Amino acid sequence: MxxxxxxxxxxxxxxxxxxxxxxxxxxxxxxxxxxxxxxxxxxxxxxxxxxxxxxxxxxxxxxxxxxxxxxxxxxxxxxxxxxxxxxxxxxxxxxxxxxxxxxxxxxxxxxxxxxxxxxxxxxxxxxxxxxxxxxxxxxxxxxxxxxxxxxxxxxxxxxxxxxxxxxxxxxxGPDDYTERLDYWIDRVANYERVVVPGDGTNVWxxxxxxxxxxxxxxxxxxxxxxxxxxxGDRRLVTLEEMVDLIADCLGDAADAPESAPEDAGDVEVVHASERELSIADLSTDDYVLYRDYPHVLDTKKLAALGWEATPLREAMQRSVDDHLATDRDGSDEDPGREREETLLDVLDTL
The missing domain is CATH 3.40.50.720 (NAD(P)-binding Rossmann-like Domain)
Structure with missing residues (x-):
């Protein structure tokens, strides 16, 4: 053809x-x-x-x-x-x-x-x-x-x-007008503490x-x-692992802001249950790319045709670099940082 x-x-x-x-x-x-x-x-x-x-x-x-x-x-x-x-x-x-x-x-x-x-x-x-x-x-x-x-x-x-x-x-990936991943990249790039709904093991x-x-x-x-x-990606990561991967990629990005972490060790992931989120009038449904039940697709049938996936680290690096080169920030997906700060203050006292 x-x-x-x-x-x-x-x-x-x-x-x-x-x-x-x-x-x-x-x-x-x-x-x-x-x-x-x-x-x-x-x-x-x-x-x-x-x-x-x-x-x-x-x-x-x-x-x-x-x-x-x-x-x-x-x-x-x-x-x-x-x-x-x-x-x-x-x-x-x-x-x-x-x-x-x-x-x-x-x-x-x-x-x-x-x-x-x-x-x-x-x-x-x-x-x-x-x-x-x-x-x-x-x-x-x-x-x-x-x-x-x-x-x-x-x-x-x-x-x-x-x-x-x-x-x-x-x-x-690059050119994603939905800005779903952009929300998470923006969070990791600009805040030392990132709220992740659930226990971080969610898989979508x-x-x-x-x-x-x-x-x-x-x-x-x-x-x-x-x-x-x-x-789908041949290697799956949990939501928390995705945050860590974004942090590592920001550390290698030439155009990352000064607030961006150098690696995953510079980001504190704060888990929040549905009950804890409700303290600040938040819900797991407010967080893009979160799903209660794991959503996993078998990709062996496609691979049998000769298709190969891009290594995950490489795919995320390209996505992060593209995010930094645009004005996309995922703000339409933002559950509200002020409410998250309220939640973090409460969790610090527990």
Whole structure:
């Protein structure tokens, strides 16, 4: 394959996917509404087609007028959009849908993809009602992604399309507009004492964005029709270990502020239970990247295709360096430092 059609392509995962495809000698067409700056505007290997993916006519016209071997669907948020795309691009050599680890409907460790249509040791997917399928709220995100997976399976089994799904867990790295990791980097960079909810052993599987991008390409090239593939860091760390890793990376960063630690030993992690947090009107739910039950995805199936993850220390260093080069601070995720200071004062007296 040497040509790709990317629905999306200018923000975060899509941006890194396009960069990965270019690095592997693909010609790329990106299709989006043009609402965000196009980082590939000056690259003659990238063609930008403007349109709305929710408008079936726009999508069909773009497909008819573009060359592609592989199609990457980055921004399908309702199952109808997946069903439409798998019909519009029914002549593609590969159609890869970006699903999510949130599509899993059972809490088990690890969560496995199984084979065609979720057989063979697969973790059950979320159900999806008709109302959920057309909803746009965060509460139904996993339901809609799961139904998109089922649309991919149906396109493969019923119509012979080489359609596949990739399920990332929480994605982090350069250009992350969600600023979830930025909150923690900012905390570690600016405060000697960092409040970590629970006992610090919480595990929420994360995926470095460049690894998600390479996973999408590898699945397009090597994956099997009707299959889903999990993607996540090959080495997992607890929330407290993540804080320590950030501290070490800040110590090696050229642009770190004077307040930043030199290593993990300069940061005091303060554990706080739900009861202790309530002293300052805080809750574990106020802390981004905290999850009560461990969320772990099995990534062996993807690795069997030849995919390799970036070493965790290297991935975090790139993420920290990118954070320091931008004005992102994760402030929208901040539970409130003043309330944390109140909590810390109380805990010091206990």
């Amino acid at each position: 040497d040509s790709a059609f990317v629905i999306g392509g200018t923000r975060f995962i899509g941006r890194h996917l396009v960069a990965d495809l270019l690095a592997h000698d693909y010609d790329v067409t990106i299709f989006n509404r043009g609402n965000h700056e196009n980082p590939f505007a000056d690259d003659d290997r990238v063609t930008h087609v403007e349109g709305d993916r929710t408008d079936d006519a726009d999508l069909a016209t773009a497909a008819r007028e573009s060359a592609y071997d592989a199609v990457f669907d980055m921004v399908a948020y309702q199952p109808r959009e997946v069903r439409t795309a798998t019909r519009v691009f029914d002549d593609a050599d590969a159609y890869v849908y970006v699903s999510s680890g949130a599509a899993y409907g059972e809490e088990e460790i690890p969560k496995r993809e199984g084979a065609l249509q979720g057989r063979d040791e697969a973790t059950a997917l979320e159900s999806c009602t008709g109302d959920q399928a057309v909803d746009e709220s965060g509460e139904t995100y996993g339901n809609r992604k799961a139904e998109g997976d089922r649309a991919v399976f149906a396109a493969a089994e019923e119509r012979g399309l080489r359609a596949m799904a990739v399920r990332p867990c929480i994605v982090y 599987h994360r995926a470095y964005v460049e690894d998600v991008a390479s996973a999408l390409r590898v699945v397009a090239e090597e994956g099997s029709a009707g299959h889903a593939y999990n993607v």
